[in-house]
Amino acid sequence: MQTAITIRNNPDRSRYEVLDGDTVIGQAAYVDDGEGHRIFYHTAIDEEYGGQGLAGRLAAHALDETVAAGLKIVPVCPFIKKFLRKNTRYASSVQRRTPELLAVLDAALAQRSRR
Numbered sequence: 001m002q003t004a005i006t007i008r009n010n011p012d013r014s015r016y017e018v019l020d021g022d023t024v025i026g027q028a029a030y031v032d033d034g035e036g037h038r039i040f041y042h043t044a045i046d047e048e049y050g051g052q053g054l055a056g057r058l059a060a061h062a063l064d065e066t067v068a069a070g071l072k073i074v075p076v077c078p079f080i081k082k083f084l085r086k087n088t089r090y091a092s093s094v095q096r097r098t099p100e101l102l103a104v105l106d107a108a109l110a111q112r113s114r115r
Contacts, residue, residue, distance in 0.1 A: 005054065007061040014108075016062040018045065018054050025049050028062045028080070031108040037095055038071045039105050043079040059083040067093045074101050 006019045018026035026045035030038050040062070045055050059080060066073055072095035075081040084090055095101070 005057075007058055009062070009065060016058060016065075018049075018058050020049070026054055026058055028058050028077070030062070031105050032071070033101065033104045036071055037074050037101060037104075038066045038069075039074040039076055039097075039101055040080040041076040041105055041109075043077050055079060056083065060087070063087075063090055063093075076102070076105065 004021065008017055008019065009015075010017050014031060015027045015029040017024045026049065027043070028040060029042040030040045032038050043055060043059065045058070060083075063073055063080075063083075067090065071093075073080075073084070073090060073093050074095050074097055075084055076097055084094060
């Protein structure tokens, strides 16, 4: 049973989360490069919550907060890329991925997998 759906940034886990009450039901994972870029690499909503527009709400929340923080959006995640194509208001805040930014992402993911 669905309770109050909320969205929050969880910087300790480097992801925005969709919650149904206290249960995390979706996420938009990112890596900050320390140079003003937030690299979004994975977005997912639990299957039983699909079709409710939650991924779009999550993306809008995450991107709005990213822009408000003065960071550039680096879309690697297919969902975030698709969302940005449909929502051109973010165009001036998007940074195309570069080999350097992808190397930052790869290094961060490798370090997380060692934990």
